[in-house]
Amino acid sequence: MSSSSVQQARQALGQRLREIRKDSGLTARALAALAGWHESKCSRIEHGHTVPSDADIRVWARHCDALSQTEDLVATARNIDGMYVEWRRMERAGLKGAQEAAQPLFERTRNFRMYQSWVIPGLFQTAAYTTAVLNTIKDLRQTPDDIAEAVAVRMERQNVLRSGGHRFAALVEEWVLHTVIGDANTMVGQLGHLISVGSLPSVSLGIIPMGVPRGSGWPVESFTMYDDRQVNVELVSAHLTVTQPREMRDYTTTFNELSAISVYGSAARSLITRAIDSIE
Incomplete structure (x- = not known):
């Protein structure tokens, strides 16, 4: 893993969250509305520009019917900046x-x-x-x-x-x-x-x-x-x-x-x- 590892990890997490959202049938705008977020927040997370908080991930998983993946996603996000x-x-x-x-x-x-x-x-x-x-x-x-x-x-x-x-x-x-x-x-x-x-x-x-x-x-x-x-x-x-x-x-x-x-x-x-x- 090179010095770009942190950004790569952010992008990988964002891609995983995008797939979870798409599997649920929600658009990014619809998910943001359900979560009470600005509509650009989903895009920033999915493109690796923002690392989601624990609360963000729990909301994402709940609205996308992916509660079983919550703890794994939380561990991934926590690890990114210190990895x-x-x-x-x-x-x-x-x-x-x-x-x-x-x-x-x-x-x-x-x-x-x-x-x-x-x-x-x-x-x-x-x-x-x-x-x-x-x-x-x-x-x-x-x-x-x-x-x-x-x-x-x-x-x-x-x-x-x-x-x-x-x-x-x-x-x-x-x-x-x-x-x-x-x-x-x-x-x-x-x-x-x-x-x-x-x-x-x-x-x-x-x-x-x-x-x-x-x-x-x-x-x-x-x-x-x-x-x-x-x-x-x-x-x-x-x-x-x-x-x-x-x-x-x-x-x-x-x-x-x-x-x-x-x-x-x-x-x-x-x-x-x-x-x-x-x-x-």
């Missing part, structure tokens, strides 16, 4: 603040599902690996240099792995294991740590082998699912938040497909060990 946040905006005051902002989400989540096609999942990273990752981000996005503080926040966050009451299912593409972040020592230490974390009772670690047939489970952008409430997607330029139930189900399906072609247990450890040997 796409540029990394530069999130990190303009430094990386520490961006790390701290995520803490409440991690504390209240019970079931984490993570897919990584870029790097080792953040909760499973060593301090040295995280330092290398954040230094790259700092140079790329020209953020203030508060790497040590940001790393400390990230390491503190990992206490959730052993705090009880949380489950972690992680899927990692095998090529991530062979992508040297930092230097060889950093990477070998990270892979050894990944084996250790993968053995925790609360953790399910799957590795997607290179060369596995991809009938389904096509490689996609990295994402994390927080219970069934929210998905955070990592894009090159921005952070995408998904809360719309229909899109959440798409990520659930994708995660399940990727999980089906992953290997676990001793097979996963073997792939990690092979990566360690290749780096050494």
